[in-house]
Amino acid sequence: MGDWFHRNITEPGKLPLLLALLAFVVTFLVTRTITRLIRAGKGPFGNVQAGGVHIHHVVPGVVLTVIGGFAAVAGGRHGFGSAFAAVVFGIGAGLVLDEFALILHLDDVYWTQAGRRSVEVVVLTAALVGLLLLGFSPFGVNGLSDDEVQSRGTALATIGVNFLFALVALGKGKIRTALFGVIVPLVALVGALxxxxxxxxxxxxxxxxxxxxxxxxxxxxxHHDRRWAGPARRFQDWIGGTPDPTPTPPPPPARRDSG
Structure with a gap:
């Protein structure tokens, strides 16, 4: 167990990815906690205003993501600089994806039903990165032996077939299955069938x-939506907070009798 943990988690090449994932998750949780306190009117926190404009936290998130990304490219995969760049990138990505729904809709939908998309994207991202840390490689390349990896034909065929499974699953409307299928080919195969x-x-x-x-x-x-929609909604509410209720439109005015 110790050898597996060292080989797949703490080896120098994967340490930046681990730090980025931890920074990403912690940033998202801290951000959601603060925004929920602001929403409830508790604590010393408040919205950031500049010239009457509400500065969303996606703005510093984009800045930190750009800085961390370029620093990671320049600094390589080892040393303190690489670890620092990974943490900065993870913080920025957490801030950006926490407002993914705002970017998608170009509107402040943070506490609406549409805002649930941000929580879903964050959970999916954390899960996919976690699979990479556990040793899974995209399109099933991790399942090949050293000789098969050296054979370009075998590697390319494996990647092509698994990519086809993920593409079919995506075409069938199974977005989550296709995404996880990129990392775990068996999942894409099930979605494709x-x-x-x-x-x-x-x-x-x-x-x-x-x-x-x-x-x-x-x-x-x-049947699938009836079984899983409720638990998924409660899980998202537990992580990100309950959205505001959708206002009921007023009834149309009664028509007067012209007679």
């Missing part, structure tokens, strides 16, 4: 004249 989600490009192309397949896909998606 299962039915597509209704409305996905695959379903629109191949289920158009197959009513039974459309019906099965819709029923499976319904």
């Amino acid at each position: 299962r039915l597509a989600r209704p409305g996905s490009p695959w379903a629109r192309r191949f289920y158009r004249r197959r009513p039974r397949a459309r019906a099965r896909a819709g029923l499976r998606a319904y």
